[in-house]
Each structure stands twice: as structure tokens, then as C-alpha cells.
Amino acid sequence: MEIVARGLSRHFGPHRALDALDLEVPAGSTYALLGTNGAGKTTFLRLVAGILLPTAGVLRVGGLSPAEEPARVQARIGYVMETSRLYPELRVRGCLRFLAGARGLAGAAREAAVERALERFELGAVAKRLVGNLSKGYQQRVSLAQAFLHDPPLVIVDEPTGGLDPVQQREVQERLRELRGERTILLCTHDLGEARSLADRVAVLHAGRLVAEGPTEAVLGSGDPLALFRAGPARVPEPRT
Numbered sequence: 001m002e003i004v005a006r007g008l009s010r011h012f013g014p015h016r017a018l019d020a021l022d023l024e025v026p027a028g029s030t031y032a033l034l035g036t037n038g039a040g041k042t043t044f045l046r047l048v049a050g051i052l053l054p055t056a057g058v059l060r061v062g063g064l065s066p067a068e069e070p071a072r073v074q075a076r077i078g079y080v081m082e083t084s085r086l087y088p089e090l091r092v093r094g095c096l097r098f099l100a101g102a103r104g105l106a107g108a109a110r111e112a113a114v115e116r117a118l119e120r121f122e123l124g125a126v127a128k129r130l131v132g133n134l135s136k137g138y139q140q141r142v143s144l145a146q147a148f149l150h151d152p153p154l155v156i157v158d159e160p161t162g163g164l165d166p167v168q169q170r171e172v173q174e175r176l177r178e179l180r181g182e183r184t185i186l187l188c189t190h191d192l193g194e195a196r197s198l199a200d201r202v203a204v205l206h207a208g209r210l211v212a213e214g215p216t217e218a219v220l221g222s223g224d225p226l227a228l229f230r231a232g233p234a235r236v237p238e239p240r241t
Helices: 041-048 070-074 092-102 107-120 136-147 166-178 192-198 216-220 225-229
Strands: 003-012 015-025 030-034 056-061 077-080 154-158 184-188 201-206 209-215
Touching: 003 041, 015 041, 015 056, 015 201, 015 209, 030 041, 030 192, 041 056, 041 154, 041 184, 077 136, 092 107, 092 136, 107 136, 136 154, 136 166, 166 192, 184 192, 192 216, 201 216, 201 225, 209 216, 209 225, 216 225
Parallel strands: 030 184, 030 201, 077 154, 154 184
Antiparallel strands: 003 015, 003 056, 201 209
């Protein structure tokens, strides 16, 4: 599912969280947003999901406007937030059943979706455990699993490995890597190595503006990529073929 932003802005009083952003996320790609804290990454994710309304500009998600048709857009999105929004008092299978029901799945369709999620994210061994008793790595797997229950064409993942140890990071990254090409994945991360490993294309934001965009290796593969976090706008050209 393609995402297209044209002149997209979001202001919070005098603060411009996003400032006239032009950006295209190709359908079927894994696309990473990079930037320092306050660059506008999470604001963009929330605009795509219809959680925030734009101050100005145009945003289309699969041809739909999240501002005008948020329910239709949200029905086609899976969202993994930076801070877990799981239910610690529920067991893993029960938590996924509840969230599948909230997505409109019922009966055999709900049970099949839960079993697929348990298998895909290797949660079978902890299916009967309380979510609140799981390690952070397993909790993040449950967060990923719930985002795929309704088989959405677009999955938004905000800081997928934040706070995880190196082993847990690798496990979560492997799950995401296996999903490349299946659907559009919009990824927000601070980790340049993670972006190189997972993303087809990246965009670097600074103070709400786009400072670099292009294929991952073209943007991050040479020189000092950290300089982009402080630089003025400079679109990275496509590689020659």
C-alpha cells in the first residue's frame, strides 16, 4: 500500500513538527524513517494512522485520506507502538484473541488468525503465559503479532528494538526481515544498522523537514551518515543502472 505526502505539515502551536514534507513510500517496500528525537518521525506515523490531523498539505494512504476516512485507513493498518500497549493481565493467546475481536474477526476466522500469528512469531511456547510475565523481547513479538492479525497491507513499526538486549534485537529483526516484500512496512528507528539491515529505502528528517531520501545504501552506505542528521536538505540521487 503506497503512502504519498505532498506539502504535509503539522504544527503544535508555534512548533512545526512537520514542515511541508514531500515523501513517497512505495507499495510493498520496507521504508525506514531516521532522525534525532523531535525530528518529526512519530508525528508522521500518527498522521498516516489517522491519529493526528495535518495542519496543511495532502496525505494519501492507499489512495485514502486518513484525515477524511480514518476508519477505512485504520482497518488496513497494523500498528506497533514504541511503548507496548498490551494487556499484562491476559495470557498471550487470550490477548491475541481479544485484539483480533477488536479488529472485527470472529469465530473460526479469529482462531485461525491467532494461530497464524503464534506460529509466525514463534510464540507457541509462551501462548499460555501472562503477557506481563514475558521478557521484553517476547512482549515485542506479541506486539508484532497483534499488528498482523487482520492481515493488513501496511504495518507501522515505531522503534521495534528499543530497550531490547542484543539477542532480543536480533530475534525481532529476523521476524521483520522475513516479512520484507509481503506488504508495506513503515519503520521508525534510531538504529542505522537496523535501517541498513531491514529497509529498501530510507528518509532522514531534521526539524520536521526532509534532508535526505533514497535507496538505503545510497543514503547510508558512504561517508558519514550522521552528518545527515545535522545537514540542510539534500536529496540523494538514485543509483545508476
